[in-house]
Amino acid sequence: MPIAADPAPRPLDHLALMGARAAPALVDRAGIIDHAMLDRLVGALGGALLAQGLVPGDRVASWLPKQRLACLMPLAAARAGLVHVPVNPLLKHPQVAHILADSGAGLLITGRGRAETLEQGDLPASCALLIEEEAGAALLGGAEILPPSAANPDDLVAILYTSGSTGRPKGVMLSHANLWLGAVSVAHYLALEPDDRTLALLPLSFDYGQNQLLSTWAAGGCVHPLDYLTPRDVVRAVGRYGITTLAGVPPLWIQLAECDWPAEGVASLRRLTNTGGRMSVPLVRRLRALFPQARLFSMYGLTEAFRSTYLDPALIDAHPDSIGRAIPFADILVVRSDGTVAADGEPGELVHAGPLVAQGYWRDADRTGLRFRPAPAASRFGGIAVWSGDTVVRDAAGLLRFVGRDDEMIKSSGNRISPTEIEEAAVASGAAAEAVALGVPHERLGQAILLYARPIGDDAEQRLADWFRRNLPGFMQPARILWRDDLPRNANGKLDRAALRAEALAGEGSEP
Known part of the structure; x- marks a missing residue:
């Protein structure tokens, strides 16, 4: 049965306990680990991180491809009481230097090749460096295995850096509860099950890229991480591993729709999920024709609140340009400039309230105050909401359609x-x-x-x-x-x- 939408958040590292102990949890180049081994490795890596001299609350950055250590870091840092700062492996040294300095990271874990691109001054004096090829095995094989944590779900557990319309990337502060409820929400509305196999294509530094891991493990399923060079690599991996769940962004879907898919690849897919931009109507039509048995989920979100809406796949043929309705735990309103709720058919700003809303921007009160403001009076959650700056329209059936961005983001x-x-x-x-x-x-x-x-x-x-x-x-x-x-x-x-x-x-x- 699909996972229930349990509203009670727990410490994030408890996701390692969700699956059947002997069921596969991760398949990578190093082999297969089951959920029992996932829990043990999370505990070992957490203990090894603390052995580097870090203390709870410290920030630890990872600048890695999608290998085993990178996949385990979100849970291991949480178990150790640390704050994980995943860095997009595509970034170059100036952006990495900014993230390390801004976050105050006490440790950077990266590969030898990436470390060699860092220039003098890029690595702060207070930030130690671990080379994955030299230290990775020791980090995962540590003798001290931490037990599941008893962290407060409201504690800070991750900082995800995202570009703003002005200035350098800003760090979005996420709690255990933010990431836990995001994982449970997605696992629930995607109806993920223990026998599902997710091909993790998106960078793990992205909110939904990381959620590929977390939501799959919340459902007790298995993740297959893949750093691909061409769309054909994706097609081959889907067929080879019997992938059931595939997430992508519109440019990738365009490429995949142009590929020649073998029957075994098409047959195994149960669901396709889109994020990072709206799919065109012709693209929706092509994907529906190519994968008629797969449920196609169109979604909208922003890092400051993880995910806001999804469209029920049963509605996508009739409403291919809709971003749907609120996901579980999200309160979504369409608001006029005076803070009142817009009427059906009237454009307004999308405002997201509820427990998925992040804790603001790291050490940036000014920008936090601009985006994170009191929720509109009509909100059922109240508290602080994210004012997206995006214009949407709600129709009479309650479905939302994206209109445009008010800021200058590309x-x-x-x-x-x-x-x-x-x-x-x-x-x-x-x-x-x-x-x-x-x-x-x-x-x-x-x-x-x-x-x-x-x-x-x-x-x-x-x-x-x-x-x-x-x-x-x-x-x-x-x-x-x-x-x-x-x-x-x-x-x-x-x-x-x-x-x-x-x-x-x-x-x-x-x-x-």
Whole structure:
């Protein structure tokens, strides 16, 4: 039977106790571990982390691919009373340096290759470094095995870094209760069962990427982590392991829909889940035709509240552009600018209240106050809510439809990208005096990055390209750079983003 929507949160590491002891919990290149071994390894890794000199409340960062140690870190840090800071393995050293300094991490665990990319000053003096190839076996084989923790579910257990519309990535503070209830909620509405096998494709530094692990283990199922190079790798893995659950972002679904799927791959899939952007109606139609037996879940969420809505798969054929209704434990309202609830058919801001709401941004009271504010009077939970800045419309049946974003965030390939971070990198290169980054519509990516820049020197184009290649991950690389001797300004003397956006959408900068 699917897991019940139990509202009582527990310490996060108790998820290691949810499955039948002899049932498989994780299958990776190192072999198979069952749920009994999962619990033992979580306890051993937790003890080994404390043996590094860390104390409860300290932050421990992991910058790793989806191997065994990375998969166990969320639960092991929780068992040890530490705060886990997972770092996207695609990030380059400037972003990692910011995360380490901002979080105050006392330990970074990463591979030798990534460690060698760190430059002088990237690793704070207070942050120790462990190389996974050298220390991984010892960390998982420690003699001191911690028992399940007795942590307060409201205690901080993780900081997930996400880009904002201005400035560098900010750390979203998540409690045991946030992650526990998120796992139980998803496991419940996806109807996950102990015999389910999840192919974990999304980065474990993403909220839903980490939830692939947590929700599957909450249901007693098995996770198959995969770092893939091509969509064909995904197709082969689905068939090889009899995968039942597959999560992706729209650009990946576009690629998978274009693949030649063998019958055994199609037959095993029970559910497909989408996050990180809205699927186009044609894409929904293609996936429904390709996987007629699989339930297709369209979902909406934000890291500050994990997940907000999902659409019942039974409704997706009739409502392919809907993001559905609130998930379990979420209170979702569509609110006017005066804080009252919008009428059916009237656009308003999506506001999320309830126990999935995060604890704010790490050491950033100003930005916390802007996004985390008292819930509207109509909220059944009250307390602090997340005001998303996204505009939605609710229809007479209670289904929500996404309209647009009020901020300047760029959404590309499922990644939320700060335009300011790209602009700062362009100026730091010495090749651009000023820069403006915009997201423009792109069929495959959702949005592509278009950069307007004012050059410095005759070789600015090559210098900027080289700088971006060395300092920004692939998903933050502009698809096109338009050079201007002068950039437009508004009446306040600031760069006129609105004018550049209008120019881009008029055709010059679209679909780069």
